[in-house]
Amino acid sequence: MKHEKKKGEGNISTVMQFVLLGFSDLPNLQGFLFGVFSMVYVIIIFGNSLIVIITNLDPALRKPMYFFLANFSSSEICYVSVTLPRILVSLWTQDRGISMLNCAIQMCFLHMLGATECFLLAVMACDRYVAICNPLHYPLIMNQRMCTQLAVGSWVSGIPVQIGQTCQIFSLHFCGSKLINHFYCDIPPILRLACGDTSAHEIPVYLVAVLFVAVPFMLILASYSKIISTILRLPTAQGCAKAFSTCSSHLLVVVLFFGSATITYLRPKSNHSARTDKLLSLFYTILTPMFNPMIYSLRNKDVITALKKILIKK
Template identity: 65%
Template sequence: MESTGQNPPQWNHTTLMDFILLGFSDVPDLRGFLFGVFLIIYMIILLENSLIIIITKVNPSLRTPMYFFLGNFSSLEICYVSVTVPRLLTDLCRQNRNISYLACATRMYFFLAFGATECFILTAMAYDRYVAICNPLLYPLIMNNRLCIQLAASCWITGIPVHIGFTYLIFSLPFCRSNQLNHFFCDIPPVLKLACGDTFMIEMLVYTVAVLVVTIPFMLILGSYGKIISTILRLLSAAGRTKAFSSCSSHLIVVALFFGSGIMTYLRPKSSHSTGMDKFLSLFLHHCDTNV
């Protein structure tokens, strides 16, 4: 990873009061179409996840650890997409796409915190499936109500202090004269592109946090599924294997899509970053998370 180096003397620093989100301003003819597409996707996400939350609450037969975590995941999905999509829809309808410095930092924090929570909840769901398939007789004892609540609370709380400090460090950087953010929300790569001075330490911190929040949970999930697949293949009944695979397949697909796009966004080399690819991966990261 290369450092940006020190600023040339001719660069002037300024205290930015706001950013301008360029978003999809480079394709003005498609703004109406994009607004319709994103609005439909957003409404589907809200309705689908709200329905899951309601069903898991009112149906006594669904009060199991698997559906408890699914309810948490659905709540998280609503929060996660609501950080960025409403603002994106608003910007597609107006010329003024300014966002204040504080609002940009706040949205970045919630985006990162909810993203970390999603990594942890997907890991907890993988552990739940591991216990259910590999230790079915002990499942009710291990995945008791107390442990489920503790796991869910840990998933929601763990990333809060880390990302408060992380966001503070990023927005403590001096920024150059340009305040045009070539993205549709305040993500790390486009914000760092506007920073002056040496951002090497911040970039190293990005990689470190990404490894802790993305890579380690991903490896734990892969380990869980290695054990799960090994156990499923030993089942004598074809019906049993089919049932076991069906209970895991949708979760595994979401894991692959979510972690894959997250790793591509935050762990690929800086030299390979491009604005178009970053926007595409961000959209993919927001909308690939169908329900598990």
């Protein structure tokens, strides 16, 4: 495999193409991994598409909660499509080369959609807070206009920041190895390939991670602390069970997504290892999108009822 280089200023060689090592350390499992990831991709696309379709077809699900769930499932489809097709191509063809431009595009879209998911999860938590803690004002607060503004804000708010961060990362000189010990272009493994001291570039990465990961997560925690205290004051056990059932699915997705993302981006650089980064990234890039439809459908009676209606009609 040929890798292009061009001479920069001084004796620095600027890498024009990277190599995503991915699962190259498992040469005997390439076919097996291709099969597994192909099935996972089909499950993610089918399951999340089904949620989008159900929430749009059934009038009973035309509520803010399911509107945000449909947006979250749509973002999951886009999010996983940034990485998994590339992984499948690499496993099938054994061509692991990726140009710097394609690497930058992949990283930019990955983090833009990741920011969208973080904000949507925070918005969903706020929606549950208003529904449970202020039920009388819920229809007024979470009206159609407010829901649309929150959804649009979640989709677009990360775009300028992530474009700027991607430009900053790829303005660095990469004079060492071209081998990215990961299965997609992400910030930690890219920074490891840069020349010289990258600490000045790592500070903005931490600040962006705090803005898009830590802040939404703290907002979710604050919302659920209020929700739990309100639920515990409900007079009937049935009311408590219903409220907990409504929130438990969302909490499970939050723990899976934010837990792995927080450890990946906010832990000290000295604790980073390629193996750990790859393992953690599987959680928030592949496992969460796969489990999302199962968690929300199997633990939600309204979604199951809507699905039964559609199947009976068919």
